[in-house]
Amino acid sequence: MFHTVLGLVCLALVSTPNAATVVCALSTSTAILVGMGKMRRPLADAERIAATIVTDLAPVCTRLQVAGSVRRRKEMVGDIEVVAIPRYEPAGLFGDRTTNALWTYLHASDAYRFLKGDNPDGRYYQLALSTHDDLQVDLFLAQPDNWGLTLLVRTGSAAFSTSILARWKRAQGIGREQPGSVDGRLVDRTGQVVPTPEEDTVFVLVGMRPVDPTRRRGPDEQ
Numbered sequence: 001m002f003h004t005v006l007g008l009v010c011l012a013l014v015s016t017p018n019a020a021t022v023v024c025a026l027s028t029s030t031a032i033l034v035g036m037g038k039m040r041r042p043l044a045d046a047e048r049i050a051a052t053i054v055t056d057l058a059p060v061c062t063r064l065q066v067a068g069s070v071r072r073r074k075e076m077v078g079d080i081e082v083v084a085i086p087r088y089e090p091a092g093l094f095g096d097r098t099t100n101a102l103w104t105y106l107h108a109s110d111a112y113r114f115l116k117g118d119n120p121d122g123r124y125y126q127l128a129l130s131t132h133d134d135l136q137v138d139l140f141l142a143q144p145d146n147w148g149l150t151l152l153v154r155t156g157s158a159a160f161s162t163s164i165l166a167r168w169k170r171a172q173g174i175g176r177e178q179p180g181s182v183d184g185r186l187v188d189r190t191g192q193v194v195p196t197p198e199e200d201t202v203f204v205l206v207g208m209r210p211v212d213p214t215r216r217r218g219p220d221e222q
Helices: 043-060 101-108 147-155 158-172 199-205
Strands: 003-005 008-015 020-025 031-035 038-042 061-066 080-086 088-091 097-100 112-116 124-129 132-141 185-187
Touching (some): 043 080, 043 132, 080 101, 080 147, 097 101, 101 112, 101 124, 132 147, 147 158, 147 199, 158 199
Antiparallel strands (some): 003 008, 020 031, 031 038, 061 080, 112 124
16 A cells, blocks of 8 residues: 655555554655654665765774664664764864864864764764754764774674673673773773773673674574
């Protein structure tokens, strides 16, 4: 049965306990999933947008990589998640301070608008794009010593990331009430920070071979 939603010809309307889910076909044969007010787009479209963001932000970052469902190559993508290490530039009259060049650029550009986390010292920026009002960009900030853990956690899936942190705690003998990570960094049972400069570092620390992002699922996920 066909329906019209927002001017699109829709192929199916499926009722769910929480909301209606609609699959709409555009004239370009691109499908967009609309459900619970959340727009989703095909992987190919999300990859193109993510690549544009990375190209645009690369000059103000020392390291930058797409994470989330795009990196896991999910068929349909909601938010675009990116992990970045900002570039810091000298500031102040005598150059005795530094400024976050990424944060400065985001404010100067008409392409981005802050929704949450507008703080040069923050670890998370939620952004809207002027070219895609329906798309949220989650920008997670890391430093060289925790790049690996940040990229792994923000690639997901959430269940996979949780299972890795649980495995770390078991390996370290960390009790249930004691955290295995603090401020985005692994800590051992004494509370000392354990650097994770690369994703592979995390896998070595938990005694696992690296898992391809497309295969990262929790124990109960299919």
